[in-house]
Amino acid sequence: MVDLTELGATIRRTRIDSGISQLDLAGMSHLSRVTVNYAERGRVAVGADALLRILQPLGLSIGGPQIPNQNAVGLLAKSASVSFRSELPVTQLERAFVTGRVDDQWLPHFSTLIDEATDAMLLRGVREVADRFEIPATTIWRNLKRLAATIVSPNPRWRHGD
Structure with a gap:
């Protein structure tokens, strides 16, 4: 029970x-x-x-093992790069999470990431970067919302909350 x-x-x-x-x-x-x-x-x-x-x-479940949070950022970088010749460096992904800014050459990758990554994977990435850089996860989530607005993401996840 x-x-x-x-x-x-x-x-x-x-x-x-x-x-x-x-x-x-x-x-x-x-x-x-x-x-x-x-x-x-x-x-x-x-x-x-x-x-x-x-x-x-x-990323939680009832009774079953939880998915570990480690390497979510690496998985996000790879999934954002599937359709592109160049792979999004993990350092660029972390920089964008921390600062809310993306170099123009990586905007297509971030457009894919913002629109297509699952909620669970993004939240795992947020927790991982927040822990690694010792910054509030709310700051990272706010930065992702700002990136989604810049990219003009159609994903409804970005229309909720502040």
Whole structure:
């Protein structure tokens, strides 16, 4: 049996560590912010389907092993480079996460990354860079939102929250 209070605390901690708001997570989960709030508080009113939808973007699961956060940035750089001749260097990806700026030559790679990377992989990357550079994950998430606005991303994930 799952302890909903403990699971809720894990959801909240992982969301905060990822630098996203309840509204951001609600958008990624296709649920209301109230449902995310209830889940974080361990309320019984949240159904199993809603819980699973909340856990997925955070890279969490009930009972199963969690995906390790290590090397998410490397995987993101590779996935952003699949359609291009040159591979996005990990250092450029980290720089963009930390500063919110991208050299023009890498804009196509970032357009692919911003539009196509999964929520779970992006959030893993945010947590990894935040830990490595000792900066708040909220700053990195804000930088990604700024990049998405610059690129004019059609992905709805970027329209939630501040």
